[in-house]
Amino acid sequence: MEIPMPAPICLIENSPAGELQVQQEALQVxxxxxxPVVVVAIAGLYRTGKSYLMNKLASKRTGFSLGSTIQSHTKGIWMWCLPHPSRAGHTLVLLDTEGLGDVEKGNTKNDTWIFALAVLLSSTLVYNSRGTIDQQAMEQLHYVTELTELIKVKPVAEGGREGIKVKAEGRGGRQEEEDSAEFVRFFPAFVWAVRDFVLQLELDGREITEDEYLENALKLKPGSSKQDQHYNLPRKCIRQFFPARKCFGFVPPAGWKRLPRLEELREDELEPEFREQVAQFCRHVWETSKPKTLLGGHVVTGAMLGNLAVTYVDAIRSGAVPCMESAVLALAQIENSAAVGEAVAVYEEQLERRAVLPTESVQELLEVHAQCEREALRAFMARAFKDDKQQYQRQLKDKLDSKRAELCRRNEQASSDRCTAALRELSQELEERVREGSYSVPGGYQRFLADQREMVEKYQLVPGKGIMAAEVLQEFLKSKETVAQAVLQTDQSLTDRQREIEAERARAEAAEREAQRSQEMQAKTEQLLQDQTRSHQEHVQQLTAKMEQDRKQLLAEQERALALKLQEQERLLREGFRGEAARLEQQMQSLRQEMNRPQDTCSIL
Structure with missing residues (x-):
């Protein structure tokens, strides 16, 4: 898939007044x-070289603007969409966020929203810092401690209305605890990139990895004093919200005098160790970053990512806390409506390819409809999600039922037009003889019947007449009964008794044709009823398969969350924090109960 995007563009503008606004140009892209999109966002203090790493992830030398002064260069969130270097059929979306902590901006709340949006939109979040992971670095990452105030998993009723205002609940509230326990399932993987890292990776006299260095920095202090709580809070939040985490240390890339023009330096002008570290970082992000998914494991496309950004920014602008479940439901409405439209378009496209009207039988037509409906349903199921009450599937079924009725009408009309044209052509000679009086002679009635039978035989041999052949013929012969009666009455060779016998025979033939037409109509009605049953079964079958697939995705998501929580519990026990481990056990128990909950049944009626 070609993405015409030679350079990054602004996704979310951050005005000087602190107003966030999603840009239409980015939404159109x-x-x-x-x-599916793999979304990698980078956040961190301003002037720490975030944009350089993002350009490397794009496999480009330039792109995201690096800037070369002490001022924060990137404003808002900038986006670059590129073909994924290692995942075929996926798009890599890179999000470069405005530098946090810019003293000229003086708006910490705005910084916090930028950080929260990076968390909400990404599948991998890179946090970029300089020096070492010490207490100062932890305090600079104070945004993570505010996430439970800035993001909710589920909507909360407030004053009888859905939603929750900023700081509606302080820390420690039940809603916050439930949300923070859920975040692990929905938050991105976390990569801490430590720039200009010059320490020896040693602990207690042994060499350690960068990951071990990070885990050691995240160890909690025993104790309950305010100082201990202040020390532990950011560490607890990182451990709880981002159990899937990785650390990379980068030596200075070049001498300090050359750093301001980093993007201009050739590769051979950079430190070899730095180049290797950047290569390892890029490989890790490319190979391990998963596609962005929603609650329940539904994979996000580029179009869905744009709608998510709009939903979250609109919530922030209105003064509400972005709610992941509400955003997913809003997105589901958009996607499910689009899925109905896409499925109908697939039906029409398939019908254009498969249908040749008129068909010779109703069954043949219904088989074409069934094939098109099956493909349309597949398209709908591939895109739709969280249609829990099958509201949108019912809409699709109603539309496809209407399409079937319209198809039957078109088929009948095509057949009727063809049969009428054939009879008009074949009956020209017969009608000409009637006008000339050729049958107004003794024995004329038998000649008329013979010519009419010959015309009917020729009509029966006409190919491609379709399902209305008998009905149109019946209507045609009925329209000629007056002519036949007139010829019969004027035939002087027949006695009154013979005329009566011929009239009776003509009525019997007409009645036989009418009975045959009634049988065909009844058979057609039964076939349509059978097709309704088949259609219902097709919908149920595909819905059941989708629900099973969704269930597997959800279980995989839950098992991953459980494994990460178990891993964190083991760390807590090793560090001696049995109370924290016990609370985590309660969360895992709730998750296990959710996993064992019986699956819902499906019905589209």
Missing amino acids: LAEISQ
Whole structure:
């Protein structure tokens, strides 16, 4: 899939007044991306070299603007969409966020929203810092301690209305505890990139990895004093919210005098160790970053990512806390409506390819409809999600039922037009003889019947007449009964008794044709009823398969969350924090109960 995006563009603008606004140009780019997206966002203090790493992830020398002064260069959130270097059929979306902690901006709440949006939109979050992971670095990452105030998993009723205002609940509230326990399932993987890292990786006289260095920095202090709580809070939040985490240390890339023009330096002008560290970082992000998914494991496309950004920014602008479940439900409505439209379009496209009207039988037509309906349903199931009450599937079924009725009408009309044209052509000679009086002679009635039978025989041999052949013929012969009666009455060779016998025979033939037409109509009605049953079964079958697939995705998501929580519990026990481990056990128990809950049944009626 070609993405015409030679350079990054602004996704979310951050005005000088602190107003966030999603940019239409970026939304138009995302709307064209139907592939799953792997979203990598980077956040961190301003002037720490975030943009350089993002350019490397894009496999480009330039792109995201690095800037070369002490001022924060990137404003808002900038986006670059590229073909994924290692995942075929996926798009890599890179998000470079405004530098946090810019003293000129003086708006910490705005910084916090930028950080929260990076968390909400990404599948991998890179936090970029300089020096070492010490207490100062932890305090600079104070944004993570505010996430439970800034993001909710589920909507909360307030004053009888859905939603929750900023700081509606302080820390420690039940909603916050439930949310923070859930975050592990929905938050991105976390990569801490430590720039200009010059320490020896040693602990207690032994060499350690960068990951071990990070875990050691995240160890909690025993004790309950305010100082201990202040020390532990950011560490607890990182451990709880980002159990899937990785650390990379980068030596200074070059001498300090050359750093301001880092993007201009050739590769051979950079420190070899730095180049290798950057290569390892990029490989890790490319190979381990998963596609962005929603609650329940539904994979996000570019178009969906754009709608998510709009939903979250609109919530922030209105003064509400972005709620992941509400955002997913809003997105589901958009996607499910689009899925109905896409499925109908697939039906029409398939019908254009398969249907040749008129068909020779109703069954043949219904088989074509069934094939098109099956493909349309597959398209719908591939895109729709969280249609828990099958509201949108019912809409699709109603539309496809209407399409079937319209198809039957078109088929009948095509057949009727063809049969009428054939009879008009074949009956020209017969009608000409009637006008000339050729049958107004003794024995004329038998000649008329013979010519009419010959015409009917020729009509029966006409190919491609379709399902209305008998009905149109019946209507045609009925329209000629007056002519036949007139010829019969004027035939002087027949006695009154013979005329009566011929009239009776004509009525019997007409009645036989009418009975045959009634049988065909009844058979057609039965076939349509059978097709309704088949259609219902097809919908149920595909819905059941989708629900099973969704269930597997959800279980995989839950098992991953359980494994991460178990891993964190083991760390807590090793560090001696049995109370924290016990609370984590309660969360895992709730998750196990959710995993064992019986699956819902499906019904589209």
